[in-house]
Each structure stands twice: as C-alpha cells, then as structure tokens.
Amino acid sequence: MSSTSRARLGEEVxxxxxxxxNAELVTLTYGxxxxxxxxxLDGDYVEVNKQLDKMGYNIGLRLxxxxxxxxxxxxxxxxxxxxxxxxSKVGFKMFLNITPTIANWSSDNKQFSLLFDxxxxxxxxxxxxxxxxxxxLWYSNMLCGxxxxxxxxxxxxxxxxxxxxxxxxxxxTEMRINLIRYIEDEMPQDDE
Amino acid sequence: MPLVKTLPxxxxxxxxxxxxxxxxxxxxxxxxxxxxxxxxxxxxxxxxVTISSSFLSPSPSHLSLDIVVVFVIIxxxxxSTSYYFVIIGTKDNPLYEAEFGSFKQGGDGIAKFRExxxxxxxxxxxxxxxxxxxxxxxxxxxxxxxxxKFNNTWVSCFLTGGNIKFLLVHDTRSDxxxxxxxxDVYDLYCKTLMNPFYEVNMxxxxxxxxxxxxxxxxxxx
Numbered sequence: 001m002s003s004t005s006r007a008r009l010g011e012e013v014x015x016x017x018x019x020x021x022n023a024e025l026v027t028l029t030y031g032x033x034x035x036x037x038x039x040x041l042d043g044d045y046v047e048v049n050k051q052l053d054k055m056g057y058n059i060g061l062r063l064x065x066x067x068x069x070x071x072x073x074x075x076x077x078x079x080x081x082x083x084x085x086x087x088s089k090v091g092f093k094m095f096l097n098i099t100p101t102i103a104n105w106s107s108d109n110k111q112f113s114l115l116f117d118x119x120x121x122x123x124x125x126x127x128x129x130x131x132x133x134x135x136x137l138w139y140s141n142m143l144c145g146x147x148x149x150x151x152x153x154x155x156x157x158x159x160x161x162x163x164x165x166x167x168x169x170x171x172x173t174e175m176r177i178n179l180i181r182y183i184e185d186e187m188p189q190d191d192e
Numbered sequence: 193m194p195l196v197k198t199l200p201x202x203x204x205x206x207x208x209x210x211x212x213x214x215x216x217x218x219x220x221x222x223x224x225x226x227x228x229x230x231x232x233x234x235x236x237x238x239x240x241v242t243i244s245s246s247f248l249s250p251s252p253s254h255l256s257l258d259i260v261v262v263f264v265i266i267x268x269x270x271x272s273t274s275y276y277f278v279i280i281g282t283k284d285n286p287l288y289e290a291e292f293g294s295f296k297q298g299g300d301g302i303a304k305f306r307e308x309x310x311x312x313x314x315x316x317x318x319x320x321x322x323x324x325x326x327x328x329x330x331x332x333x334x335x336x337x338x339x340x341k342f343n344n345t346w347v348s349c350f351l352t353g354g355n356i357k358f359l360l361v362h363d364t365r366s367d368x369x370x371x372x373x374x375x376d377v378y379d380l381y382c383k384t385l386m387n388p389f390y391e392v393n394m395x396x397x398x399x400x401x402x403x404x405x406x407x408x409x410x411x412x413x
Contacts, residue, residue: 032388034388125387125389126390126400127389
C-alpha cells in the first residue's frame with residue numbers, strides 16, 4: 001500500500017466511519033485530567049508524565065483493535081517505515097484528524113520523529129508558570145503511551161517520548177519513537 | 193489692551209473633537225468654538241481664542257474684561273485620551289489591569305495619566321461596581337456602555353455571562369470602538385478560561401494575554 005493510498009484511507013475512515021465529537025470537549029476533558037493530576041500529585045510533574053503515559057498505554061491496548069477494525073488493514077507493515085506512515089496518515093488522522101509529519105529517521109531505520117503542526121489536545125493551554133512545569137511537564141504525554149500500547153499489541157516494543165513542545169516555548173512539538181525490538185511469539189519454557 | 197489669562201485644567205473642558213473648549217465660571221458657561229489647538233511637548237495642549245466681551249455676560253467676576261479677551265488655555269497632559277482597563281472577578285476582585293493611551297490622532301499608545309490620577313482610576317473603577325449592580329438587570333446586552341461618570345472620566349462596562357466585569361475608565365466618550373474592544377477582550381478571556389490550568393477568579397498573569405489585550409487596544413482605541 002502506497003503512502004498516498006494510506007492518506008486516502010485515513011481520510012475515508014475519518015469521513016465515513018468515525019463518530020465525531022466537539023473538539024473543545026476533548027480539549028477540556030484532557031486538560032482537566034492533566035490539571036487534576038498535577039493537583040493530586042502536588043506538582044510532581046515527573047510523576048504526572050508517568051501517569052499520563054500509563055493511561056495512554058491502557059488506551060492504546062484497546063484502541064489498536066478499534067483501529068484495525070475500522071481501517072480494515074489487511075496486510076502487515078513490511079517495515080518500520082511503513083508503520084510510521086500508517087501511524088501518521090491513518091492512525092492520527094482517524095482519531096484526532098491530524099497528520100503529524102514524519103522526520104529525522106535514524107540511519108538504522110529504527111527511530112523517527114513525529115512533528116505535530118497542530119495538537120488538538122493542547123489548544124488554549126498555557127503551562128503554569130511555577131518555574132517547574134515549563135521544564136518538566138510533557139503536557140500531551142498520553143499520546144506516547146497510546147502509541148506504545150498500540151504497537152505492543154501488534155508485536156512491536158517501542159519507546160515513545162516527547163523531546164520538544166510548543167507549550168514549553170520550543171519551535172516544534174516533536175515526539176521521538178524508538179523501536180526496541182519486534183516481539184516474537186514466545187513459547188513458554190518447557191512447553192512440550 | 194487684550195488680557196491674557198491662563199486657565200488651569202479643571203476650569204476648561206475640551207469637547208470630544210477638540211474643536212471647542214468649554215469654560216465654566218461662577219455665573220455661567222461659555223464655549224469657545226474654532227479653538228486652535230497646538231500640541232506641545234509631552235502631550236501639553238495650548239490653545240488661544242479671541243472672544244468679545246459681549247459673549248461673557250455676566251462677566252466672570254475674577255476676570256477683568258476689555259473689549260477683546262484673549263485666552264491661552266493650557267490643557268494638561270491628563271486630558272489626552274488615556275485608558276485604564278481592569279477585569280473584575282465575581283468576588284469584586286481584580287484579575288487583570290492595564291493602562292494605555294490612544295493610538296488615534298497620532299497618539300503613541302502610552303497612557304498619560306498624571307501620577308495622582310493613576311490610583312484614582314482604581315477608585316473610580318471600584319466605585320462604579322455599585323452602579324453596575326443597579327444597571328445589570330435592566331439591559332439584555334452584555335455591553336452596558338458607560339455606567340458611571342466621575343468629573344471628566346467615564347466608566348464603560350462589559351458584563352460577561354459568568355459575571356466577570358470588564359471596566360474601561362476613559363476620558364473621551366466613544367461607545368462603538370469600546371464595544372469592539374470589549375468584544376475582542378471577551379474572546380481572549382474565553383480562551384484564557386479554556387486553559388485547564390486557569391481557574392475562575394484567578395489573576396491573569398499570562399504575557400500572551402497581556403500582549404493581545406494591548407494589540408486590541410491599539411486596533412480599536
């Protein structure tokens with residue numbers, strides 16, 4: 001499947017097979033989750049990042065099934081570059097109606113970046129100016145967990161984390177995704 | 193022999209288009225039309241008019257009049273258009289305040305309040321809150337126009353649905369630009385409120401907000 005036909009597929013699923021929801025409702029819901037976590041954890045932003053990632057992971061585990069059902073993807077991705085393309089053009093398109101740019105491939109084709117030109121989760125957001133949030137909190141960290149969880153269900157163990165965020169005053173919002181290994185079907189030991 | 197008399201600010205009031213000066217004295221009011229106003233340094237305005245004594249009847253007791261009187265009027269910096277803007281929360285607590293001058297008619301956008309006027313502005317805004325309470329149910333509109341007047345300053349108010357008040361203390365009347373300004377501010381305020389880290393009645397410290405308010409002021413005021 002070529003890159004353009006994936007883009008078309010993403011567009012089609014978004015148009016025909018996705019129930020839409022008001023964007024501000026999503027923004028506010030996600031925002032209150034993050035804000036409440038910050039409050040509950042007393043401004044321990046490292047822990048907030050972890051919790052967001054965990055929530056995302058649990059979402060990803062389920063979301064992949066919905067993704068496969070709706071997108072009707074029959075064939076397996078041939079390589080990690082294909083996977084990246086599908087994540088951006090079909091996955092993000094169908095759930096958030098955005099298509100992050102894929103960039104900065106490492107030479108071994110195991111690492112790439114997603115550049116978010118727009119981020120519906122972070123509309124209206126300004127990080128608290130307590131001197132810590134700007135350097136510690138990754139506001140949209142749930143997305144990392146979603147990707148990690150979803151890919152794990154299709155036999156890919158990855159590490160995903162943000163390396164820059166416009167909310168922190170960076171020029172771009174960039175998420176780095178790193179393929180650790182393909183998970184082979186592991187037989188339990190001594191299983192005769 | 194014409195008499196040259198300098199009148200202090202409080203005695204002379206300029207009309208909105210600055211073409212006419214109004215002088216109030218103990219036994220009457222006189223307007224000087226065709227006032228030539230030259231803008232001096234630091235926003236000082238001086239103007240001279242020539243009037244005949246027949247206009248002044250009865251004549252002001254503290255001015256001895258000849259047939260022709262020449263006034264030199266010095267209007268202090270305070271009367272070039274300046275604005276004091278404040279957002280008031282639901283508990284009558286201030287959330288944000290800013291001062292700016294007009295950019296219209298070659299203004300530089302810097303507020304020209306005299307030092308003693310600056311804290312007066314806060315009192316004037318505060319005292320208008322009672323007037324707003326009286327008027328807020330009388331109108332369906334959020335923009336209540338001018339709600340209060342104190343000497344030469346007016347207070348315009350915009351009341352949001354959530355009972356947040358935008359107050360503008362100003363020294364010239366102009367309803368329409370102020371309405372447009374308030375509409376922009378309302379938009380900005382809504383966006384601020386959508387920030388999950390902001391709560392109602394919290395002081396607004398965002399620099400982006402500040403910049404955008406000032407841009408809106410530059411655009412309309």
